[in-house]
Amino acid sequence: MGGRRWAVGTVTLGWAAALVAQHGVASAAPLEPSGPKTLAQVRSELDDLYHDAEVATDDYNDASEKAEKQSRRVKALRNSIKDVEKRLTQLNAQAGAAARAQYRSGSLPAELHVVLSDHPQGALDSAAQVLQSQQTTATVVKTLQDMRLTLETRKNEATQELERLEQSNTDKRESRQRIQQRIIAARRLEARLDPEQQKELSRVEAIDESKAEQDWIRSGGGGGAVASSAGRKAVSYARSQLGKPYIWGAEGPNSFDCSGLTSQAWAAAGRPIPRTSQTQWAQLPHVALKSIRPGDLVIYFADASHVGIYIGNGHIIHAPRPGRSISEAPASSMKILGVVRPDV
Missing domain, CATH: 3.90.1720.10 (endopeptidase domain like (from Nostoc punctiforme))
Structure with missing residues (x-):
């Protein structure tokens, strides 16, 4: 913001009171309709308007930055959800195949297979395969449960991130409106300055800058x-x-x-x-x-x-x-x- 706190001038502006109704932004610190303003007072009000605009600009930029990050996060979550859903489909197919295989192989306890078999060693090998199949099925089922929980978590995170993104976009719209209001009010105020008043503003600004520079030098x-x-x-x-x-x-x-x-x-x-x-x-x-x-x-x-x-x-x-x-x-x-x- 270029809002310097300018030195007090002596030029008065009789049009100041009428300006309030014209720029029509009640929240932008309008001029009081109580009489003529000095040029310095008008400049101070311009300062305030542009300062408010810059504060709103910072808010807008901050909301924009948040919205960009949130958009990327939402996109990443959506991709993650697709990956989890694909993995769930694969695991469901594996679980179904494992269940069918276990059904076909029967469910007798391993020790009965050994007792009833004419070939105990072969029965032991078969029992080991059944046990391994059961363990594999249990692993698939556990993985399925974990993936379903992961999917639910990702969906909740995506919902929350979308809500935050919506809020950031609302903040952007509100900040944009505040910026535009302040700038319109300031420009209307500046437009009422005649050439002599504009020249005086520039002169006082130059004096202020020179004084600031000298103060810097004197202060070391x-x-x-x-x-x-x-x-x-x-x-x-x-x-x-x-x-x-x-x-x-x-x-x-x-x-x-x-x-x-x-x-x-x-x-x-x-x-x-x-x-x-x-x-x-x-x-x-x-x-x-x-x-x-x-x-x-x-x-x-x-x-x-x-x-x-x-x-x-x-x-x-x-x-x-x-x-x-x-x-x-x-x-x-x-x-x-x-x-x-x-x-x-």
């Missing part, structure tokens, strides 16, 4: 460490994507969202990492900000809803938000939650 921000070989490859990949558009849910090759860019950068470096900024923060090793090096990922905001890849000299490359392109920015231009390193 890290970044002097040398990149690893994999880190250099990840940075090189990110640089090659500069100028491509932000599209929510995208992970290349022609567009990206923030975590789509970072996950693909590290995949190109030979180190697959989690797909979303939240799981990147949760699962990758944390490092101190003062130890940051090119290739590390900078995670932003308390909910870990945005991420960029550190490229050195206090800068990141990131996919900012809808309507923007992949670009460089000061690493401290947004509220830093922490730093993670995929190749510790």
